[in-house]
Amino acid sequence: MNCPTCKTLRLKPIKLDHDLPAEGCEQCQGALVSLLGYRIWLERHPVESQLAADRQSAGRVESEDTGHALICPKCAGLMSKYRIAAETENKIDLCVRCNEVWLDNGEWALIKSLELADKLPRIFYDSWQKQIRHNHSQALREQKFKELLGDDYDEIARIKAWIEGHPQRRTLLDFLNSY
Ligand SMILES: [Zn+2]
Numbered sequence: 464m465n466c467p468t469c470k471t472l473r474l475k476p477i478k479l480d481h482d483l484p485a486e487g488c489e490q491c492q493g494a495l496v497s498l499l500g501y502r503i504w505l506e507r508h509p510v511e512s513q514l515a516a517d518r519q520s521a522g523r524v525e526s527e528d529t530g531h532a533l534i535c536p537k538c539a540g541l542m543s544k545y546r547i548a549a550e551t552e553n554k555i556d557l558c559v560r561c562n563e564v565w566l567d568n569g570e571w572a573l574i575k576s577l578e579l580a581d582k583l584p585r586i587f588y589d590s591w592q593k594q595i596r597h598n599h600s601q602a603l604r605e606q607k608f609k610e611l612l613g614d615d616y617d618e619i620a621r622i623k624a625w626i627e628g629h630p631q632r633r634t635l636l637d638f639l640n641s642y
């Protein structure tokens with residue numbers, strides 16, 4: 464099996480983390496993880512203790528991300544991209560036929576820092592991807608308002624938050640609309 468990004472280099476068996484088996488590339492440091500292997504690993508390794516350690520190392524994680532579509536090194540089919548979380552632009556690649564995941568250099572560390580190390584398959588759920596897109600469009604809307612409102616944005620955002628948490632929210636909104 465060759466590396467899906469470097470193409471010519473052969474993948475070699477590695478331990479991605481805490482005995483998590485993977486096929487790694489020595490050049491780009493990417494790794495192919497079998498979801499089956501991941502599940503077995505997860506059952507054997509209590510993640511609570513790992514996450515405690517990972518949280519300490521959390522913070523700014525350096526990672527790379529392949530922009531173009533990848534070919535699965537096992538079946539030569541096209542892999543699908545899934546954004547990891549709303550907090551990052553990084554996407555990971557899944558072959559739905561082989562259930563193999565390709566992680567670029569640093570993406571496992573990124574997944575851990577986002578506390579998703581024990582929830583890897585969740586990234587491929589429709590509901591998770593939908594939530595990410597929703598958060599993304601909300602962020603875009605907010606950015607648009609910031610540009611339109613300039614210096615007034617902070618003040619109106621403060622008032623908006625105050626209204627939203629107010630027990631008489633409905634009446635406050637009626638009052639604002641009453642002109
Ligand atoms: Zn490579």
Ligand SMILES: [Zn+2]
Pocket residue numbers: 535536537538539540558559560561562563
């Ligand atoms: Zn495949």
